[in-house]
Amino acid sequence: MTVVIGFEGSANKIGIGIIRDGEVLSNPRRTYITPPGQGFMPSDTARHHRAVILTVLKEALEQAGLKPADIDCVAYTKGPGMGAPLVTVALVARTVAQLWGKPLLGVNHCIGHIEMGRLITKANNPTVLYVSGGNTQVIAYSERRYRIFGETIDIAVGNCLDRFARVIKISNDPSPGYNIEQMAKKGSQYVELPYTVKGMDVSFSGILSYIEEAANKMLSSGQCTAEDLCFSLQETVFSMLVEITERAMAHCGSQEVLIVGGVGCNLRLQEMMGVMCQERGAKLFATDERFCIDNGAMIAQAGWEMFRSGQVTELEDSWITQRYRTDEVEVTWRD
Template sequence: MVFVMGFEGSANKISVGIVDEKGVIYANPRRTFITPPGEGFKPNETAEHHKGKILEVQTPKEGHIGVSISKGPGMGACLQVVAIVVRTLSQLWKVPIIPVNHCIGHIEMGRIVKKAKNPVVLYVSGGNTQVISYADKRYRIFGETIDNAVGNVLDRIARDLKLSNDPSPGYNIEQMAKQGKSMISLPYSVKGMDVSFAGLQSAVKKICKEQKHSVADICYSVQETIFAMLVEITERAMAHVDTNEVLIVGGVGCNVRLQEMMQNMCENRNAQVFGMDDRYCIDNGAMIAWAGCLLFQYSIPNGIPLHEATITQRYRTDSVHKLSKFFNVIVFFHLKSIGNKHYHKKK
């Protein structure tokens, strides 16, 4: 039996997960660095948080034959904390290190959870906004943001609105948007298959200073505009690759309104959308462990040399290739409870 322990710490969450070759999750605790309203999280402060919390999310090592690391993309200081821990454990336990692209960890976790076969993937998180599809032994990016990622935009807007960061800025925008009644005209910028959010972000900042609109109406308008842009480029990608499946992954992907808008589009195309909740969309160690488990079985059974276990802040999804078996494995997903109460809590 193959067991892999995965370490995730690319942004403000630190998590360690254990997964076996059948996709059974044995542990997946997570801790989140939360800052006061109106403030973002700085790399050095977040890294210090991860240093103090990584031992809290440690799990028993018995029976594990590999440790996988979120190599990137992400915040350098945070990734470095995890890399040091993984290199140390690899030497102490005499087990191989398996590097995982953070984005592909999200995608492969989504595919196994929802059993999607050949979907167009909308990957939306704090640091990434991409429309992706698999072709010729690698995931291809059909469209992406040309400036800021959607999660980062929502975070900054939440700061302008002085919304709480607990449990996350995007979640609190989503809740406020449910009370919105009036649509405010905001820049809608789709350029071919790419999107731009800089103009919208600047417009919202100006609106916040004018104080002519309610916070609820601003949140409602922001969501409707941004998500409409994302649905548009996703539908275009579906037509291009001729698929009837959409998989939404990444932290922003658990937004219910985004899933509803995508569902409406898919119904018109006789297609199916696969959306997930915060257990799987939000960064977690299990997704790194699962991707690492697949890599261990089908690509790098001996892991990588210790000196190569480094980080890459800008590790693009389409730079990982020649792993056709890795990307075409679909098995059933199970959650095995072993008293891990942290897994079901919003952290």
């Protein structure tokens, strides 16, 4: 049996999870929630993480019913993400690894999402849509790499949604994306927005600028409601994501789609992707908010795979990195 503890804190969530051979033993998490209209800044987010990380660690061990001696490896997020929050989490991971005399393992955050999605859904070799506040990528596995087939050329889809939420002062509790999703259900009028698919890539910054201006004009003149804008924004950006995912599937001859990342728990995105999959005779895999949204277990799971294939990270090499592409990692645990 191999038990891995995973530390995640690359953005506004801090989570610590423990995995024993594919079984999630515990996965507590805290979210730094800012007031409506405000994003989360690196130093404030790091302060939040510093204040709660040791309590979360205690919870993770207690809920799993384990002692430090039962753990085989300490995994943490090496990147990508915000520098200050990443350092906070890495510091605690390095310290407990040394106190407990356990090996340390730096994990790519994106790989964590993919491996957690594969574990929970049992998808075998899916085309992966990874959509969150910081990342938007279409990924397929080939020859020991998770290869990026398409991605955003500017901001992430979740960043576009979050920043739109700030413009019209939608609450960040539990998350701006969740609240947009609920409001979108009440939208009835489709406001046409730019549709910006560029080959296999997508762009969201122009859509954001356009809808920011539209919001200011159309809401004050009563031409549409905030709910209409939420609906229109979701329909537009999700259509773009479904389009590039379908094209990647056609390229790879793949019959499986796995959606991971925080935006992946949006049920409207899952529904639209499901329609496309049904038309192609393909299968859709998705997870709920426990595993889609950043969490510690996903780092533990990727760490488990890496550790079992013989990888460890020496302390000297355990620096964090804000940029760390999915295809930089050699996948030593798959054929």
